[in-house]
Structures are given as C-alpha cells and as structure tokens.
Amino acid sequence: MPFWTDELAYWHQDYFYVKGNTGVVTAWIPLQDTTYVNGCLSIMPGSHKLGVLPHDLMIGKKRVPSAIFDNEIRLVEMHKGDVLLFNSLLLHAGNLNLSTGIRYSIQARYTHLDDAVDQGMGGVIPLSEGQA
Ligand SMILES: O=C(O)CCC(=O)C(=O)O
Structure with missing residues (x-):
C-alpha cells in the first residue's frame, strides 16, 4: 500500500520465517511493473553464501540481522x-x-520433496509426473 510501513518487509532471509530447509527457492512475481517508486525489492547479491544469519535486531514485531550492512x-x-x-x-x-x-x-516457494518443510507454512503441494 502507498506509504504503508506496517507490512514493509525489512531485511531478512526467508529461511528465518519460512524455516524447513535452506534449499528453498522463492519465486517473487510482481503483478505490475515494479520500480523504486512503487517499492521494488532490494537484495544483497551473493549474501546466501553467508549461511544462516541470526536475526538479532528487533524492530517492532520484526527481526532483522544486524551484521549485514557492509554488503552491496x-x-x-x-x-x-x-x-x-x-x-x-x-x-x-x-x-x-x-x-x-x-x-x-x-x-511461490519451491523445495526438494525429500527436504524438511515447516508444516506451519502450509505444507507441500507435490507436482505430478508430467509437471516436474
Ligand atoms: O513483497 C515484498 O515487499 C517483500 C516480500 C518478501 O520479502 C517475502 O515474502 O519474503
């Protein structure tokens, strides 16, 4: 929503919230052109190689890793x-x-079927043979 901060996603790794396994892949799909002006995503390239990071900084109800801000x-x-x-x-x-x-x-989030998932996140919808 315009100028809404309540649902703004602060810096995080999806693994902190989605749990399960570290091989999960997120497909983030904008439903319109998405730019700086209407709130595109920011990323830290290569930061997945840092491993699982503690989200040790509490901001309101959300948690953010504090030791990341020297990354591109x-x-x-x-x-x-x-x-x-x-x-x-x-x-x-x-x-x-x-x-x-x-x-x-x-x-949408994708996982290898043999890897752990957090049931609290809604479980897994296996693709049938023809779809995999
Ligand atoms: O859509 C957004 O602004 C952020 C979404 C996000 O970071 C997430 O779902 O993990």
Missing part, C-alpha cells in the same frame, strides 16, 4: 511478467511504496 545492495526493478528466483538465504527487503497505487506481488 541492489534494487531489483522488474517488469510485469518477470520472475525473481532466489535462495531462502539471500538477504532481501521490500522498499517503501512511494506511488499512489497498490503494488501487488505473489510468492
């Missing part, structure tokens, strides 16, 4: 129809939506 940051501007795929250890954050419109996105 890139804003990922995307077009409608693009898909950003990233490992669940990649540090990323949402940016404030400075536009007048809602910025929509959907996220």
Whole structure:
C-alpha cells in the first residue's frame, strides 16, 4: 500500500520465517511493473553464501540481522511478467511504496520433496509426473 510501513518487509532471509530447509527457492512475481517508486525489492547479491544469519535486531514485531550492512545492495526493478528466483538465504527487503497505487506481488516457494518443510507454512503441494 502507498506509504504503508506496517507490512514493509525489512531485511531478512526467508529461511528465518519460512524455516524447513535452506534449499528453498522463492519465486517473487510482481503483478505490475515494479520500480523504486512503487517499492521494488532490494537484495544483497551473493549474501546466501553467508549461511544462516541470526536475526538479532528487533524492530517492532520484526527481526532483522544486524551484521549485514557492509554488503552491496541492489534494487531489483522488474517488469510485469518477470520472475525473481532466489535462495531462502539471500538477504532481501521490500522498499517503501512511494506511488499512489497498490503494488501487488505473489510468492511461490519451491523445495526438494525429500527436504524438511515447516508444516506451519502450509505444507507441500507435490507436482505430478508430467509437471516436474
Ligand atoms: O513483497 C515484498 O515487499 C517483500 C516480500 C518478501 O520479502 C517475502 O515474502 O519474503
């Protein structure tokens, strides 16, 4: 939502929230062109190689890893129809939506069927033979 901070995703690794296993891949899919102005994602390239990081800084109800801010940051501007795929250890954050419109996105997460998942996250929908 424009200028809404309540649901802003601070810097995090999805693994901290999604749990399960560190091989999970997130597909982040914007439903419109997504730029700096309407709140594209920011990422820290290569940060998945840092391993599982403690999210030790409490900001409101959310937790952020505190020892990450010497890493390079890139804003990922995307077009409608693009898909950003990233490992669940990649540090990323949402940016404030400075536009007048809602910025929509959907996220699908993929895991190897043999790896652990957190049932609290909704379990796994296995692809059938023809889809895998
Ligand atoms: O859409 C966003 O602004 C952030 C989403 C996100 O970081 C997540 O779902 O892990």
